[in-house]
Amino acid sequence: MSTKDYVEKDYYKVLGVPKDATTAEIKKTYRKLAREFHPDANKGDAKAEERFKDISEAYDVLSDDKRRKEYDEARSLFGTGRMRPGGPGGNGYSFDFGDLFSGTQGGGAGGGIGDVFGGLFNRGGRQAQPRRGADVETEVTLSFEEAVDGATVPLRMTSQAACRSCSGTGAKAGTTPRVCPTCVGAGTVSRGQGAFALSEPCRDCKGRGMIVDDPCPDCHGSGRASSARTMQVRIPAGVQDAQRIRLKGKGAQGERGGQPGDLYVSVHVTSHPVFGRKGDNLTVTVPVTFPEAALGGTIDVPTLNGPAVKLRLPAGSANGLTLRARGKGATRKDGTRGDLLVTVEVTVPQQVDGEALSALEQYRDATASEDPRAALFKAAEGA
Structure with missing residues (x-):
């Protein structure tokens, strides 16, 4: 000020x-x-x-x-x-x-x-301003289940903090830094540019407002040193692969009472052998037999974290039909859940013999007059 x-x-x-x-x-x-x-x-x-x-x-x-x-x-x-x-x-x-x-x-x-009036106005009307801490970047790998439901994970980070040897002063033990005579401790100087005065960092103290004559051997006078710490961080439910999360105030510590920086976490999510994901919805492919697809029925469908659900399969279901199990998907920000999208995949047996073969031959003969490709050829001829 x-x-x-x-x-x-x-x-x-x-x-x-x-x-x-x-x-x-x-x-x-x-x-x-x-x-x-x-x-x-x-x-x-x-x-x-x-x-x-x-x-x-x-x-x-x-x-x-x-x-x-x-x-x-x-x-x-x-x-x-x-x-x-x-x-x-x-x-x-x-x-x-x-x-x-x-x-x-x-x-x-x-x-x-x-x-x-230096005493009245804090050394020439200005004082060294607090300096915000640096932002910190880190990465975390979550399982598919952790990404869907959220998880608390330990993160080990290395950032700049006040040097423990000199308590952030930058001066060797037993000595103290002195106020920069150029900026009078403000860390900035004003230089006249016609009718204006432009403020810029002081070159003599490099913006710190203090000059260290006998620097600390550990931080070499900077007052800052690398600090490693492990903290428990809550990753919100519903996070997606490659998403970047900002945790305010969890970065490097500030100087002279300045606010800490922010922590940015890049999230990697491992794939699941059964389930996939589309936004807030989970996906799964469920095989069904030909009789189930043709005649319809009730099928059991697995869920990510819970018992299986029963879904009604309509008669005459085609391969690739999608059914929906509501509320069985990923957790949203408001605490509700998306849906589980179930894709039907009609399976064909590799070998058929005995009664099954006889039944299929009878079915073939009974439906011989029905050609599912007739409309295709008709459309091709009319094109």
Whole structure:
């Protein structure tokens, strides 16, 4: 947060609360506004997103007693950020403090008025910002049953975390890092570009805000080290092969109180010898005999995790007919289940003799006048 922001932005007005509002009142108002303007509730609305950022920025300052006190003192000292009319003869003039506050830290002789009031504005009006942890990628292989019903699996991950030897300071035991004189601990410097001041990471401290003179031998001054850990992760039911799952906040730890990164899990699902899958539905192919297909009947069908179900096979069922067993498929996100799609496959015996052969010959003779290919030849002749 820059000194210019402290002076020019009215955070009380942004939240719509009086200057003497209590912390509880500020928190209650913030929650109401945050729900109203949250990006998830206003898809594609740039104005709502900007309003949400302003609300969050105001709450970050006013909800912290120390920062709120500094903000109130800054507003009291400099007013709205522009000097009042005055001067000899009452000639009015205005002066924007932004030029003084932006300064030329690291790029010139003067650090601006922010250097004078360094104690009031957290070392020159800026402080090193929290840094979000890195995202972590990993993979997991599930069985077909685990993917359908969900499973809790152990995942071993290696990510960057604070070095245990120096507790993340980057300095050798017994020593401490010093504040970077170039950025005054902010981690960024402002460089003038005409009427604008552009902020960029400080080159001397590489954006950390601190300089380590005697680095830690384990992390070589970075303050970060590889850390291996095993955690139990719940894979939701209904996950599919090659799906990528995001687990928020399960990645690498942040720096200076920053939020942890996210964990991305790439899922691989092994095939099943009997069942297949189409979206939320499971599939299975069930063989039936010729008499069952011709005469109809009730057939038993296996399910993935449970007893077999009985399905009614209509008389005259053709090869490839699909039946449906409702609620016997994969688990959906809402807890309901898809269906089991049963494909009928008419089997033909490899060898026929005895009574079976005699019966088939009689059936053949009885149906000799019926040619199932007659319509095919007729259609070909008419083409």
